[in-house]
Amino acid sequence: MEKDKTEKQEALSDISLSRRKLLASMGIAGVALAAEGLLAAGPLGKAYAKSKKNEVQDCCSNPHDSGSFAINAKPSANDFTQVQNQVYTIAGAGTAGTPADGYIYTPEIVPHFVTLNTNAGHNESLSGNGGRTGMPVYRTVINHAGQGDAVCFNGAVWIGGTKPGSTHWLANPAGVLINGDVMGGADGVYLNPVEYNMVDNGHDIAAVGLVINSHRTVGIGAKSAVWLGIRLQSVQQEPVDAGISLAGTHKVGLDFTATIFTETKAAVALKANDRIYLNAASTPDATGSKWYADTPGGTWIDYDGTGGMLRCFVENEPVMQLKADAVAATKPVEAPYYRVNGMKVVGSRQAAIADASGQDTTLKLNAVLAALRAHGLIAT
Numbered sequence: 001m002e003k004d005k006t007e008k009q010e011a012l013s014d015i016s017l018s019r020r021k022l023l024a025s026m027g028i029a030g031v032a033l034a035a036e037g038l039l040a041a042g043p044l045g046k047a048y049a050k051s052k053k054n055e056v057q058d059c060c061s062n063p064h065d066s067g068s069f070a071i072n073a074k075p076s077a078n079d080f081t082q083v084q085n086q087v088y089t090i091a092g093a094g095t096a097g098t099p100a101d102g103y104i105y106t107p108e109i110v111p112h113f114v115t116l117n118t119n120a121g122h123n124e125s126l127s128g129n130g131g132r133t134g135m136p137v138y139r140t141v142i143n144h145a146g147q148g149d150a151v152c153f154n155g156a157v158w159i160g161g162t163k164p165g166s167t168h169w170l171a172n173p174a175g176v177l178i179n180g181d182v183m184g185g186a187d188g189v190y191l192n193p194v195e196y197n198m199v200d201n202g203h204d205i206a207a208v209g210l211v212i213n214s215h216r217t218v219g220i221g222a223k224s225a226v227w228l229g230i231r232l233q234s235v236q237q238e239p240v241d242a243g244i245s246l247a248g249t250h251k252v253g254l255d256f257t258a259t260i261f262t263e264t265k266a267a268v269a270l271k272a273n274d275r276i277y278l279n280a281a282s283t284p285d286a287t288g289s290k291w292y293a294d295t296p297g298g299t300w301i302d303y304d305g306t307g308g309m310l311r312c313f314v315e316n317e318p319v320m321q322l323k324a325d326a327v328a329a330t331k332p333v334e335a336p337y338y339r340v341n342g343m344k345v346v347g348s349r350q351a352a353i354a355d356a357s358g359q360d361t362t363l364k365l366n367a368v369l370a371a372l373r374a375h376g377l378i379a380t
Contacts, residue, residue: 086111128287169225242292270307337376344376 071082088111090096107113116137124131144150146357157175166172182191216227221251234240244252256267270276279297282290298316303309303316310322321328337347350371355365 012132026250133242169223241294247290270303272303275300275302345373347378352372 077080089121090109095109097104114137115292116135118135121132122131122133123129134157140152142150142152155177158179159173159175162172179192182193184191196209198209212229214227214229220225232243234243259267261267263332275296277293277296277300279299280293281297282292283294284290299314301310301312304321307321308323311318312320317331319329319331321330337344339345353364353367353371369378373380
């Protein structure tokens with residue numbers, strides 16, 4: 001034990017005074033002074049872990065040898081003696097690497113690193129996902145019969161220290177709860193980064209698939225800063241078939257009735273010449289599934305940026321154009337009557353009036369006046 005302590009002290013000897021001050025400022029002065037839990041050393045920086053026993057632990061070991069453990073009362077604040085607790089610190093600006101471009105990970109410094117190599121698994125069907133196995137690296141099961149929330153995984157990220165001289169928010173540090181890569185290695189495989197099942201098991205319950213609570217209190221927007229609830233990005237030359245696709249039974253597709261929009265009232269925003277299709281269809285694949293509107297149809301509305309007008313097409317035929325100073329109908333317009341300034345001016349066709357001759361001119365004129373009054377072209 002004394003030998004281990006001496007080796008840790010020797011390992012600490014190459015840490016500069018500035019590094020010790022940095023570690024102390026991060027609230028781990030004990031690590032800086034006694035090298036408690038020193039994990040790894042390298043030319044670019046140091047990585048430290050401090051456990052509840054003040055010694056290096058296997059990151060994936062279970063501190064409870066019995067295989068089961070019960071906590072029956074709320075522990076005191078900062079009392080982690082009943083759980084596995086590690087304080088892990090990565091120090092040094094270059095410890096995670098210094099790429100000139102692109103994006104890298106440095107698995108040698110992360111607290112928990114697992115590599116799973118497998119050629120196992122089974123799928124019975126040749127045309128769907130029936131008879132299929134799943135193979136997680138981590139699986140957590142919670143049986144919750146109490147109150148409050150039961151959460152399998154929970155994280156918190158605090159971000160500070162913007163990059164000096166940065167001119168855009170993308171150049172500054174980012175806080176991420178979950179990220180990763182899903183990569184294909186053969187034609188026909190299925191990339192499925194996130195999927196959850198919500199099952200009521202026959203009970204009348206509530207379910208909301210995804211909730212993101214945005215707590216924005218400053219809206220200056222310096223360095224082009226924006227807040228977006230969800231952003232789907234297509235970054236290669238081949239287009240994604242659909243940004244959002246709903247399947248199955250829904251009462252409402254998009255619902256903004258509880259939304260408070262700002263002064264623009266922009267519930268939906270499209271650039272010029274982008275269309276809204278009103279007779280689209282989706283062709284079922286071999287399994288009968290419909291994925292996206294591969295047949296948009298010929299009935300749509302858009303805004304013609306060149307002509308400055310809202311256009312309506314039915315079966316690819318223009319039927320109406322609306323401009324700021326005029327409305328044009330390119331097809332016959334049918335209506336029970338027409339109004340001008342709220343007054344009816346043209347209504348249903350009136351009875352025929354024969355040509356005037358001889359002494360009946362007055363009678364025919366009165367008939368014409370009656371027809372005009374019936375249409376609303378003249379006052380009664």
